[in-house]
Amino acid sequence: MIDFPYLAEIVQKTDSKILMLVADGLGGLAQSGTRRSELETARVSNLNRLAQQSAGGLTLPVAPGITPGSGPGHLALFGYDPLKYLIGRGALEAIGIEMELKPGDVAARGNFATVGGGGNLTDRRAGRISSEVAAPLAEKLNKIKVPGIEVAVRHVKDYRFVLRLRGPGLSDDLTETDPQRIGVAPLAVEARLKAAAATKAAKAANAFVEAARAVLQDDAPANAVLLRGWSTAPDLPSFSESYCLNPAAIAAYPMYRGLASIVGMQVLETGEDFAAEVGTLKEHWEKHDFFFLHYKPTDAAGEDGDFDKKKKALEELDEFLPSLIDLKPDVFILAGDHATPSIMASHSWHPVPFMLRSKWTVGEGVDRFSERDLQRGSLGQFEAKHIMSLALAHAGKLLKFGP
Amino acid sequence: MIDFPYLAEIVQKTDSKILMLVADGLGGLAQSGTRRSELETARVSNLNRLAQQSAGGLTLPVAPGITPGSGPGHLALFGYDPLKYLIGRGALEAIGIEMELKPGDVAARGNFATVGGGGNLTDRRAGRISSEVAAPLAEKLNKIKVPGIEVAVRHVKDYRFVLRLRGPGLSDDLTETDPQRIGVAPLAVEARLKAAAATKAAKAANAFVEAARAVLQDDAPANAVLLRGWSTAPDLPSFSESYCLNPAAIAAYPMYRGLASIVGMQVLETGEDFAAEVGTLKEHWEKHDFFFLHYKPTDAAGEDGDFDKKKKALEELDEFLPSLIDLKPDVFILAGDHATPSIMASHSWHPVPFMLRSKWTVGEGVDRFSERDLQRGSLGQFEAKHIMSLALAHAGKLLKFGP
Secondary structure, three states: OOOOOOHHHHEOOOOOOEEEEEEOOEEOOOOOOOOOOHHHHOOOHHHHHHHHOOEEEEEEOOOOOOOOOHHHHHHHHOOOOOOOOOOOHHHHHHHHOOOOOOOOOEEEEEEEEEEOOOOOEEEOOHHHOOHHHHHHHHHHHHOOOEOOEEEEEEEEEOOEEEEEEEOOOOOOOEOOOOOOOOOOOOOOOOEOOOOHHHHHHHHHHHHHHHHHHHHOOOOOOOOEEEEEEEEEOOOOOOHHHHHOOOEEEEOOOHHHHHHHHHOOOEEOOOOOOHHHHHHHHHHHHHHOOEEEEEEOHHHHHHHOOOHHHHHHHHHHHHHHHHHHHOOOOOEEEEEOOOEOOOOOOOOEOOOEEEEEEOOOOOOOOOOOOOHHHHOOOOOEEEEHHHHHHHHHHHOOOEOOEOO | OOOOOOHHHHEOOOOOOEEEEEEOOEEOOOOOOOOOOHHHHOOOHHHHHHHHOOEEEEEEOOOOOOOEOHHHHHHHHOOOOOOOOOOOHHHHHHHHOOOOOOOOOEEEEEEEEEEOOOOOEEEOOHHHOOHHHHHHHHHHHHOOOEOOEEEEEEEEEOOEEEEEEEOOOOOOOEOOOOOOOOOOOOOOOOEOOOOHHHHHHHHHHHHHHHHHHHHOOOOOOOOEEEEEEEEEOOOOOOHHHHHOOOEEEEOOOHHHHHHHHHOOOEEOOOOOOHHHHHHHHHHHHHHOOEEEEEEOHHHHHHHOOOHHHHHHHHHHHHHHHHHHHOOOOOEEEEEOOOEOOOOOOOOEOOOEEEEEEOOOOOOOOOOOOOHHHHHOOOOEEEEHHHHHHHHHHHOOOEOOOOO
C-alpha cells in the first residue's frame, strides 16, 4: 500500500482504530497421521467465532516458494513491498538488539572466531562460546579506536556481535571476511565498487579487524573476528505519514520493536510476555489509532518442531482474544509474518492464515480459522503487502479513487 | 489488455460478437442477520442458469482496498489499466453531460456558491439551489467573454456546472478555488508549474471568476462560483483500433455514454431505461461486433442503502437475460465496474461478481451467480483490466502468442 501511487490523494485521518495482531509463524502444516494442522488440532473457539464474523483468506508473504525472514515478513504486513524495501543482515542484527542506526551508519554482523598460529581459521564460531564469555570480549572491542571513525560494538548472543561504523561518507558496498571454511585466513574487507566511500569504509573495517586481533590475542578460542552482511540503515517511507496514522508497536522481543521503529512507529515499553503486552495495549488504547501487537510463542514452538507446543501457543493466544475485541477496534486483524510449520521446524513459504473483522464483514466469514477453511475465504489468497489497504479501507480511511 | 505489448500482432477481426453487460455496482455484501448478500437473496434463476454455463470469478477493479469511481471502474472493464489511464474530475463531469472535450481543452467542475458583503464564502453550494434556478444562471455564465479564450459553461445538476476553456496552449496544472470552508474568500487560481501554458490558463480562469461575480451579483444566494478538478480530455488509445472491433455503447445515463465515447466507441441513441436499451441493442445487433450495455439500477439502489431495492434491481435484470441470450452472442459477459453494497450505501473496494459465457465454457460453471459461489469459480479472483483479454480469446479473436 505504501507504493500505491495515489495514496496521498485518497488517505484521510479519522477517529477509527486498527488493531493488527501478528502471531509470528502463525501458519502450519498437517501432520501425516491426523492430516490436521496445528490450527486444526487446537481448541480455538474464539478464533473460530471471529473467523465467522471476518473477511478471511491466506496471505503470501513475499512470492510463491519464498520463505521470508522476520524483516521481509513484517515489512509486507506494514504495506512495504518486501522485494523493494530491503534490510541488510548487519542492519537487521542491529535492529534486533535496538542498537541505534542513523542514516549513513554501516553495520556488520560479527562472529568471534578462532585462528591458529599461522593465522588460519580453526573455528569460525570460536567453539560457540557462551554469552557469558562473549559479552566482556565485545566490551573490549567496543573500545577500539579507528582514526576518523566512530566504532561501536554490541554483543548479541553467544558468539555473535554487531559492529557499527559511523562517520562521514561511508558505503556498505563491502566484501565479507568470512571465507566460509576453515584452514584458510580470514579475508580482507574490499570495496566492491571503486568509490571513495567504499574504499574509506573498507580501510576502516580492516583497521578494526587488525585492532581486534591485537585486543583478543590472549582470548583464545575467541582470538579473531569475522564480519558479514555489511549494510546501512534501511531508508523507508514513514508509516505514520504515508497512512495518516499515529501508530504504536507493542512487542516483547527487541527484533520486532526494532522492525516497528524503522518504519517510524512509536514503540511502547512493555513487559516480557504477551499478558504484559495486552496490559500495555489497554493502557495506551486511547492514545493511538493503529496498534501492532506481536505474539511470539507460535513461531518459537514451530521452530522447535514441537507440534503440541505450537497447538498450545495457539490455544493460549485464543484465550486473549475476547479481551482484545472488548476494546472495540474498528478493524481487528489477525495475521502472520510467515508460516512456521512444526513438521518443518523452520520458517516456510506457505500462505498464512489471515482474518480482518470490521462492521462490514459480519456476514462473510468461514466456519473455522484454519489454513483449509481460509483458503475458501472471501479474500482468497493475496499478497501480504495489500493487508494495509484492506485495513485502511475497512476503517473508512480511504476515499474513492478517481472520479 | 490494451497494454499487452504484442496485442497488435495477435488480434484479428472475425465475425464473432461480444456482448458485455455491465451491471453498475453489481457486487454486494451479506447482511448480518441473514448472512446473505443481495445476489444470494434475490430470485435470479436466469443468472444462476447462465452461471452454470459460464466461466465465473470475481474481478478486482483497481487494487485491494481501493474503491473506484465510475471512471477507473469502467476503464478497467474496457481493458485500460486504471492506474495508468487517468481521468480528471472536470473532464469526467464534462463527459457525464456529453459536453465535447477536444484535445487541449481544459475543464473544471463548478459550484454556484454564496459570498457575503466582504467577499467571504457563506455557503459553498449556494444553499443547494435547484436545477430550475441554476440552469438559467449557467446560461448567463456561458455568455462570458475572456480575450483569446473560448469559454463554455453547461449546467449539470442542482448547484453544479462545468466550465470549459478552449484556446491554444492551455494547461490543466492549476490550483482549485474552493477553500473547503466558509468564512474566507474563494482562492485565486494559480499555476502549479511555472510554465507558460499554466500561467495563461490561470489568468483566463481568474478572468472568468471575476466576470462571473459581476454577472451574478444580483443572483444571491448564487452570487459566486467555485472551480475544482481542472483537467484536460484524457488521451486514450483507441478501443476500436487496438482490439480490431467495431464497438457500440448503449447506456441510458450520460456518464456511461461519455466514458464509452472517450475510448472511441460509437454511442447509440437510446431511451431512458433498460428496456429501451435492450430495444436499441436488438435494432443494432447486426451492425457491430462488440456491445457495451449498461444497467444502472443496481448501483442506484446500493447507493440508496436499500437492500430490498437492490435485490429487486437484480431480479429485474434477471428477467431481461433470456432476450439477450436469444441474440446468440458468441461471448456474453456480465460484469460490474465496482461493488455497491447496500449495507455500505456507497461504492466499495470489494471484488465484483463476473461471468463469461461462450461455447467453451459450457462445463465449467458454478451453481449460482453470487459472490460466494464465484469465489470458487474457474477464473478465481483477477484484475478487471484482464476481462477484455478473456473476451477476445473466447471470441476467437486472439491468435497464438509466439511461435
